[in-house]
Amino acid sequence: AQSVTQLGSHVSVSEGALVLLRCNYSSSVPPYLFWYVQYPNQGLQLLLKYTSAATLVKGINGFEAEFKKSETSFHLTKPSAHMSDAAEYFCAVSDPNSGYALNFGKGTSLLVTP
């Protein structure tokens, strides 16, 4: 099965600092990768997705991610963190073995300090 690994269960940044959330994938075929955000007591919202059209993917709220095949990575970045970015972030891959439902990483909790 296709899977993703998120490095770092908690990341803390200062307001205005660079946000970097790491995701590596394991796949024998070209993966289709997603980043979702979950605010407390809410559902998941798509930030961006990689569908092989372009390696640098821009998403909502100033986030972007770069697909690097040589590193099997799809890290999420944002140049300047806002307090409102504090949330749980999930990297996911669509799994052909389950009707292309999503296999999620364990998640990274982002804390933004003033």
Place this chain on the structure above:
Amino acid sequence: DTEVTQTPKHLVMGMTNKKSLKCEQHMGHRAMYWYKQKAKKPPELMFVYSYEKLSINESVPSRFSPECPNSSLLNLHLHALQPEDSALYLCASSLRTGSSTDTQYFGPGTRLTVL
């Protein structure tokens, strides 16, 4: 409109109760999903419906019974649940199944507590 709605928002039930969760979308999506999310964990797939037919059951216990009465509506019937079934139940939909690139849109979830 990219909205998936779920009712109720919160549900508390005893182990002998029967209850149902409801999910609705009006985006014309033909694939619908149930996920279970325990606290501080990622969502885990339970069921996939494709064109109103159950296509994937991830070995979910029979005390969870899904139903898709029409293309817009997905139910999850609950009976004789255990306290460890307490979780956030998320519904999602996408345009198609069998598509690796379609976005899944998630509802806000139902927070279930089993006493």
